[in-house]
Amino acid sequence: xxxxxxxxxxxxxxxxxxxxxxxxxxxxxxxxxxxxxxxxxxxxxxxxxxxxxxxxxxxxxxxxxxxxxxxxxxxxxxxxxxxxxxxxxxxxxxxxxxxxxxxxxxxxxxxxxxxxxxxxxxxxxxxxxxxxxxxxxxxxxxxxxxxxxxxxxxxxxxxxxxxxxxxxxxxxxxxxxxxxxxxxxxxxxxxxxxxxxxxxxxxxxxxxxxxxxxxxxxxxxxxxxxxxxxxxxxxxxxxxxxxxxxxxxxxxxxxxxxxxxxxxxxxxxxxxxxxxxxxxxxxxxxxxxxxxxxxxxxxxxxxxxxxxxxxxxxxxxxxxxxxxxxxxxxxxxxxxxxxxxxxxxxxxxxxxxxxxxxxxxxxx
Ligand code: SAM
Ligand code: SF4
Numbered sequence: 001x002x003x004x005x006x007x008x009x010x011x012x013x014x015x016x017x018x019x020x021x022x023x024x025x026x027x028x029x030x031x032x033x034x035x036x037x038x039x040x041x042x043x044x045x046x047x048x049x050x051x052x053x054x055x056x057x058x059x060x061x062x063x064x065x066x067x068x069x070x071x072x073x074x075x076x077x078x079x080x081x082x083x084x085x086x087x088x089x090x091x092x093x094x095x096x097x098x099x100x101x102x103x104x105x106x107x108x109x110x111x112x113x114x115x116x117x118x119x120x121x122x123x124x125x126x127x128x129x130x131x132x133x134x135x136x137x138x139x140x141x142x143x144x145x146x147x148x149x150x151x152x153x154x155x156x157x158x159x160x161x162x163x164x165x166x167x168x169x170x171x172x173x174x175x176x177x178x179x180x181x182x183x184x185x186x187x188x189x190x191x192x193x194x195x196x197x198x199x200x201x202x203x204x205x206x207x208x209x210x211x212x213x214x215x216x217x218x219x220x221x222x223x224x225x226x227x228x229x230x231x232x233x234x235x236x237x238x239x240x241x242x243x244x245x246x247x248x249x250x251x252x253x254x255x256x257x258x259x260x261x262x263x264x265x266x267x268x269x270x271x272x273x274x275x276x277x278x279x280x281x282x283x284x285x286x287x288x289x290x291x292x293x294x295x296x297x298x299x300x301x302x303x304x305x306x307x308x309x310x311x312x313x314x315x316x317x318x319x320x321x322x323x324x325x326x327x328x329x330x331x332x333x334x335x336x337x338x339x340x341x342x343x344x345x346x347x348x349x350x351x352x353x354x355x356x357x358x359x360x361x362x363x364x
Contacts (some may be wrong), residue, residue, distance in 0.1 A: 003031075004034060006023065006031075007027050007035060011034065011038050016268075016271075018219070018222060021222070022215060024264065025214050025264055025265070025268070027264070032260070032267075035264065035267050035268065036263070039267035039270040039271055039298045040299065042274050042299070043301065045274075046356070047275060047301050050301065050346050050347070050348045051300075051303055051346070051347055052102060052103065052347075053101040053304075053305060053336075053348070054101070054104060054138060054302060054303070054353075055092065055099075055101045055103070055104040055305055055329075056107060056282075056306050056307060057092045057104060057106055057308055058108065058306070059089050059106060059308070060109060060111075061081055061312075061316050062108070063109025064110055065142070065181055066177055066182070067182065068174075068175050068176060068177070068244040069206070069209075069245045070243060070318055071317045072109055072315075072316065072318060078242050079242075082315055084312065086119070086122065086126070088309060090123070090127075092329065093123075093135070094130065095329050096307055097131050097135055099333055100349040102136060102348060103136035103137070104135060104138070104307075105137075105138040106120065106139055107139075109142075110143065112145075117148050117152075120139070120141065120152055121151055124137060124155035124156040124157055127156060128156040133156065135352070138159040139161070140161040142162065143187060143190045149197055149199070158354075159199060159200040159354075160202065161202040161204070161231065162190055162191055162201075162202070163204040163206075164187055164203050164205060164223070165187075165206055166206070166220065167223040168219065169184045171212060172184045174210070174211055175206075191227070198362075200231060200277075200354060200358040201230050201231070202229065202232060203224065203227075203232060204232050204233040206234070206236070206237035207235065208237050208252060208261060208262070209237045210245065210248040210251035210252055211248075221265065224272075225272055228361055229276065230355035230361065231279070232273075232276060232279070235281025236261075236283050236286075237252075238255070238286055238287070238319035238320065239319065239320065240317070240318065240319045240320050255287045258287070259284065262283075263294060266278055266298060266300050267298045267299050269299065270298070271299075273357065275355075275356040276355055276357040277356075277357075278301060279303070280292035280293075280296050280300040281295075283322075285323040286320075286322055286323050293339045293342065294343075296340065301353075303340065305329070306327075307329040307332070310325075310327065310328050310329075313326070
């Protein structure tokens, strides 16, 4: 454990070494409060006390992959599969537009077939059309070829979220099968391709994975910094009983410790990368009912209200106790608005909330 003086000393530095990051991640209650205070100040100074909305549409839970941690993995035969049609997806998009959200996220299991690629392309064009290009679109659809990323970009996508999940290659292969569909280098390449194409590029990791060390998390933070990432979405790993990783449940930190570690990761990242966008992951709310608001207070500036049709939400179960699976989009919006104001932020209604870091990176 580090003393308050040591934490204060680290926070005066311009750049953090790996050792500094480990010390910050290991801080005790009083040290972490110093860290949170500093992160809140950095957030206010560099990105303002504004939270941007991204209406999250989980439009299909069909997936061709078998990540060991994920409840909607291909081999989980207990998952009831769904695939929303264009009309259902566009109705959620219109809801976000009418509510002045400024931006939506299209997320699904990973598919690489022609029908899927064309569907996303068609949807992007429709979204552009109904909003005159005003509604920002983030895609979170896994690894695709350069050609597919380009097609989607040409159809209106500006941002892409592809979590590396863990930057420790050994750990990556403990949480994924080691085969041609789950390949660490390919995932890195996909991130590089998105960056080269000019997407606002987002990545992230799960926190509290079995076998993960504090050094791994420090390396994850350095990876975001060294790769000049524009947006980060990271949150606690939460187990699901229908997945292979459930058998390692006994190795996990208690949920509250995974939660605290996630908040520390967010606060440190805000200080390390002052002008990026940082999402308050939904998984935080699965542990603490006001988990996302706590993240907003100490550095996060993006929240993703779930606007997936209510009847489908319970089938997009990545982990157990996923929150808000029985609520409607309208309920989520009202409930969130009050919560954000309580956390002291304004809501960036009508603004697409681009990553400031992306534009400063482009000027370089
Ligand atoms: N299929 C795409 C992909 O994997 O990039 C996008 C959808 S995937 C469900 C989105 C994210 O969910 C993953 O990047 C992963 O980090 C997260 N996730 C999956 N299972 C999880 C779990 N058990 N606990 C926490 N997060 C999980
Ligand atoms: Fe599929 Fe994404 Fe889940 Fe992996 S994390 S199984 S790619 S939905």
